[in-house]
Amino acid sequence: MDRVKVSILGSTGLVGQWMVKLLANHSFIEVIKLSASPGKVGRKYGEVVHWFLPGDVPEYARDLVLVSTDPSDHKDVDVVLSALPNDVANAVESKLLASGLNVISNASPERMNPRVPLINPEVNWNHLTVLREVKGNWLVKNPNCTAAIISMPLKPINELIRELHIVTLQSVSGAGYLGISYLAIDGNVIPFIKGEEEKIDAEINKMLGNQYVDHYVPWGKNVYVTTTRVPVKYGHMAVIHAVLNDSIDQKQIIERLRGFRSFPQEQELPTAPREPIKVLDRVDAPQPMRDLDPMAVSVGRVLVRNNILRMVVLGDNLVRGAAGITILTLETMKALKIL
Numbered sequence: 003m004d005r006v007k008v009s010i011l012g013s014t015g016l017v018g019q020w021m022v023k024l025l026a027n028h029s030f031i032e033v034i035k036l037s038a039s040p041g042k043v044g045r046k047y048g049e050v051v052h053w054f055l056p057g058d059v060p061e062y063a064r065d066l067v068l069v070s071t072d073p074s075d076h077k078d079v080d081v082v083l084s085a086l087p088n089d090v091a092n093a094v095e096s097k098l099l100a101s102g103l104n105v106i107s108n109a110s111p112e113r114m115n116p117r118v119p120l121i122n123p124e125v126n127w128n129h130l131t132v133l134r135e136v137k138g139n140w141l142v143k144n145p146n147c148t149a150a151i152i153s154m155p156l157k158p159i160n161e162l163i164r165e166l167h168i169v170t171l172q173s174v175s176g177a178g179y180l181g182i183s184y185l186a187i188d189g190n191v192i193p194f195i196k197g198e199e200e201k202i203d204a205e206i207n208k209m210l211g212n213q214y215v216d217h218y219v220p221w222g223k224n225v226y227v228t229t230t231r232v233p234v235k236y237g238h239m240a241v242i243h244a245v246l247n248d249s250i251d252q253k254q255i256i257e258r259l260r261g262f263r264s265f266p267q268e269q270e271l272p273t274a275p276r277e278p279i280k281v282l283d284r285v286d287a288p289q290p291m292r293d294l295d296p297m298a299v300s301v302g303r304v305l306v307r308n309n310i311l312r313m314v315v316l317g318d319n320l321v322r323g324a325a326g327i328t329i330l331t332l333e334t335m336k337a338l339k340i341l
């Protein structure tokens with residue numbers, strides 16, 4: 003397959019808009035359908051979308067007439083990309099799968115299904131290869147945005163880790179455009195995000211484990227997580243303390259993080275960052291306002307003391323954590339000849 007035709011579900015939402023933007027002028031992925039909620043179906047994308055990203059609505063998308071999520075509206079696409087909210091995704095995606103369509107989805111239902119690969123391409127691209135043994139169509143899931151960001155710097159050091167203690171500082175955009183009121187978050191920190199702590203623990207364990215066709219074997223490490231919502235627009239941060247198995251020099255950890263490259267980099271995939279983990283030497287890095295990169299993860303404050311590694315990790319929750327990871331997964335699947 004030379005070109006890959008896709009449709010985007012939830013195309014007017016925060017994550018959907020990023021998908022529309024990132025796929026403008028893509029070298030081999032072509033968006034042929036955009037879908038939105040029933041009230042918008044039949045109208046032009048450019049007239050309906052409340053565009054919030056820098057720049058204009060990409061030209062290719064402006065005149066596309068919005069379709070429904072019904073499988074009959076997607077029958078001529080190779081892959082459906084789903085940016086649907088969690089509460090509606092399951093019903094819609096199940097119908098698409100039942101009709102024989104392939105789906106890559108950002109929504110949380112089915113992430114822990116033992117047969118469904120949960121993919122952060124640099125971390126576990128090899129889990130996708132089980133799909134070669136699957137007859138018919140498939141579902142692939144993105145991890146939770148925070149799990150996507152945190153799993154990246156864990157990958158090159160995963161065998162050194164005995165257990166993890168994580169505190170997150172998650173931006174408001176993670177809750178969606180209408181997710182949290184200004185009065186609730188301005189000048190405030192909310193130390194609870196529903197369901198998030200369980201997801202991060204389970205998903206990191208799945209991605210760093212081994213995937214087989216009908217089951218997976220988790221990484222098997224204890225991951226203790228506290229999640230907080232902070233008054234920042236974009237970028238999720240995590241303070242990680244990793245208890246290590248052996249003593250290891252801080253410099254060796256930094257070398258491993260800086261030198262990390264994976265399949266997407268080797269294949270020079272269009273959406274892959276050249277340097278997936280940026281270790282920043284500045285004493286006050288990383289900061290969402292200064293250090294946010296769309297697809298790379300920024301790491302600072304690296305310190306090893308008494309066999310405990312501390313690092314602060316920052317990533318773009320809407321791009322690396324959602325829209326960009328979907329596209330990079332599709333590019334990885336094409337490079338693996340799964341499409």
Ligand SMILES: N[C@@H](CC=O)C(=O)O
Nearest residue numbers: 147148172176177319
């Ligand atoms: N569940 C996450 C979504 C990622 O952006 C959050 O609430 O921040």
